[in-house]
Amino acid sequence: MKKLINNPESVVKEMIEGLLAAHPNYLRKLENINVIVRKDAPVEGKVGLVSGGGSGHEPAHAGYVGYGMLDAACPGEVFTSPTPDQMYEAIKAVNSGKGVLLIIKNYTGDVMNFEMAREMAQAEGIEVDQVIVNDDVAVENSTWTQGRRGIAGTVFVHKIAGAKAQEGASLKEVKRVAEKVIANVRSMGMALTPCTVPAAGKPSFTLQEDEMEIGIGIHGEPGTHREKIKHVDEIVEHLMDKIINDLPYKSGDEVAVMINGMGGTPLMELYIANRKVAEILKEKDIKVYKTYVGEFMTSLEMSGFSITLLKLDEELKALLDAKADTPAFKQL
Amino acid sequence: MVITKEDVLKVIDKIVEVIRENKEYLTELDSAIGDADHGINMDRGFEAVKQKLATIPENSDIGTILKTVGMTLVSTVGGASGPLYGTAFMRAGQAVQGKTELTEEDVVKIFEAALQGIKDRGKAQAGDKTMIDSIEPAYKALKESLENNIALPEALKRAVNAAKEGMEYTKNISARKGRASYLGERSIGHIDPGATSSYLMIKALADVINLL
Numbered sequence: 001m002k003k004l005i006n007n008p009e010s011v012v013k014e015m016i017e018g019l020l021a022a023h024p025n026y027l028r029k030l031e032n033i034n035v036i037v038r039k040d041a042p043v044e045g046k047v048g049l050v051s052g053g054g055s056g057h058e059p060a061h062a063g064y065v066g067y068g069m070l071d072a073a074c075p076g077e078v079f080t081s082p083t084p085d086q087m088y089e090a091i092k093a094v095n096s097g098k099g100v101l102l103i104i105k106n107y108t109g110d111v112m113n114f115e116m117a118r119e120m121a122q123a124e125g126i127e128v129d130q131v132i133v134n135d136d137v138a139v140e141n142s143t144w145t146q147g148r149r150g151i152a153g154t155v156f157v158h159k160i161a162g163a164k165a166q167e168g169a170s171l172k173e174v175k176r177v178a179e180k181v182i183a184n185v186r187s188m189g190m191a192l193t194p195c196t197v198p199a200a201g202k203p204s205f206t207l208q209e210d211e212m213e214i215g216i217g218i219h220g221e222p223g224t225h226r227e228k229i230k231h232v233d234e235i236v237e238h239l240m241d242k243i244i245n246d247l248p249y250k251s252g253d254e255v256a257v258m259i260n261g262m263g264g265t266p267l268m269e270l271y272i273a274n275r276k277v278a279e280i281l282k283e284k285d286i287k288v289y290k291t292y293v294g295e296f297m298t299s300l301e302m303s304g305f306s307i308t309l310l311k312l313d314e315e316l317k318a319l320l321d322a323k324a325d326t327p328a329f330k331q332l
Numbered sequence: 333m334v335i336t337k338e339d340v341l342k343v344i345d346k347i348v349e350v351i352r353e354n355k356e357y358l359t360e361l362d363s364a365i366g367d368a369d370h371g372i373n374m375d376r377g378f379e380a381v382k383q384k385l386a387t388i389p390e391n392s393d394i395g396t397i398l399k400t401v402g403m404t405l406v407s408t409v410g411g412a413s414g415p416l417y418g419t420a421f422m423r424a425g426q427a428v429q430g431k432t433e434l435t436e437e438d439v440v441k442i443f444e445a446a447l448q449g450i451k452d453r454g455k456a457q458a459g460d461k462t463m464i465d466s467i468e469p470a471y472k473a474l475k476e477s478l479e480n481n482i483a484l485p486e487a488l489k490r491a492v493n494a495a496k497e498g499m500e501y502t503k504n505i506s507a508r509k510g511r512a513s514y515l516g517e518r519s520i521g522h523i524d525p526g527a528t529s530s531y532l533m534i535k536a537l538a539d540v541i542n543l544l
Binding site: 054076077078079080081082083084085107108109112113115116139146149197199200204205217219220221222 | 359363366367368369372373376406407408409410411412413414415416453454509510511513514515518
């Protein structure tokens with residue numbers, strides 16, 4: 001394992017220290033617990049938005065704490081859900097009396113831990129509601145499984161629910177737009193290389209030099225299948241085919257596009273991928289309202305990417321365009 | 333047979349030790365079908381349990397001890413195992429609230445409460461390729477053995493064997509819960525890490541009681 005770290009056991013702690021040193025005007029940390037909140041939390045008259053998940057997905061989620069997006073993020077250990085006491089402290093710290101919305105990615109651990117935290121906060125009389133993001137089309141939904149995973153589409157939920165909350169909307173209204181995003185957002189990813197959890201010291205799976213993993217999750221967990229590597233245009237065609245047919249996105253629709261690097265992918269390659277995404281959408285007469293290319297929800301040093309489409313209406317467009325000012329996402 | 337508070341603390345020490353010894357093995361199992369952190373998270377949690385138990389009042393009853401274990405696991409393990417094992421120990425503690433000694437029936441109650449806690453929290457059932465696949469057969473074997481007047485040490489041995497069979501059975505089925513469920517059929521052929529850590533804990537309990 002070759003990493004820019006001091007000690008595998010202290011990566012989360014030291015990352016947070018560096019994050020706070022970089023963004024003192026945006027963020028502060030609660031005492032004695034790994035919870036990052038807006039510097040001015042709780043914001044008077046505003047619904048508090050709390051998200052969180054394992055670390056290793058930077059800039060998610062702490063990078064999205066700030067004006068017009070999240071009020072708090074709970075970073076867990078690497079690829080491990082944060083704990084209920086972190087979430088509970090986050091809820092209390094951002095509650096201004098208007099209630100708190102939890103934005104949860106659909107993983108067994110995250111859902112259970114947030115559920116315990118919600119029970120604890122509700123017992124104290126705090127109004128708490130939640131949405132569960134499950135944008136990954138790679139995993140087929142079934143009553144027998146946990147259902148689909150939450151991946152990069154979560155950032156659109158942060159942005160749009162965050163904008164609605166910033167307007168001073170009620171918890172019910174903020175939840176409504178968050179669910180509207182969830183209903184209209186779909187993603188799928190792939191990887192060229194695995195990633196190594198620092199404390200584990202070795203890659204969580206192996207791929208041969210000429211192989212790729214399709215439908216990869218954001219935790220180095222294997223995807224739906226493995227095949228010989230192809231040209232990026234063919235890979236994009238496959239992912240787009242799955243995504244477009246899932247919602248489905250139709251001729252005349254307007255979408256926001258996110259091309260998300262998994263942590264070890266050059267921006268050059270992400271733009272090459274986006275070239276094909278744009279071409280496919282044009283062919284299908286689906287209008288691109290806005291495109292985001294970069295690293296939004298990474299998986300340590302994994303090389304690969306995901307594509308996210310969000311179908312927009314006038315309300316979502318306005319909220320997507322609303323001002324956001326956070327360390328990792330700025331909308332002027 | 334009577335199990336004292338000191339015996340309970342010995343069992344917990346043994347669990348800490350066994351989880352430490354199997355840290356890498358559990359992580360390896362998890363890397364095949366999950367996200368390669370089960371051993372790491374469990375070890376972090378039980379190390380915290382060890383430190384926390386050193387600080388609780390001398391006169392704490394067994395219920396309080398088990399609840400402390402549960403709450404410590406919830407706040408240190410994370411992932412899915414934290415709330416699941418945390419709930420299991422907290423419910424077990426509630427089941428023997430105020431007691432400073434345990435009878436055979438209390439041990440059954442502990443198993444029953446822990447199993448129900450995991451089912452409630454995880455909404456899983458036997459056959460989903462989870463920790464339940466070890467714990468449920470162990471609970472049934474223990475209960476049945478005691479009902480047939482088999483002594484606790486032997487009954488626990490039978491529970492361990494049932495847990496082991498259950499754990500090994502997880503190799504043949506596909507996961508319906510947790511991250512492994514995303515693999516569907518591809519999870520067949522791998523033992524479930526949660527079922528394995530549950531088996532190890534039940535074995536630690538039986539080993540300690542058999543030495544008393």
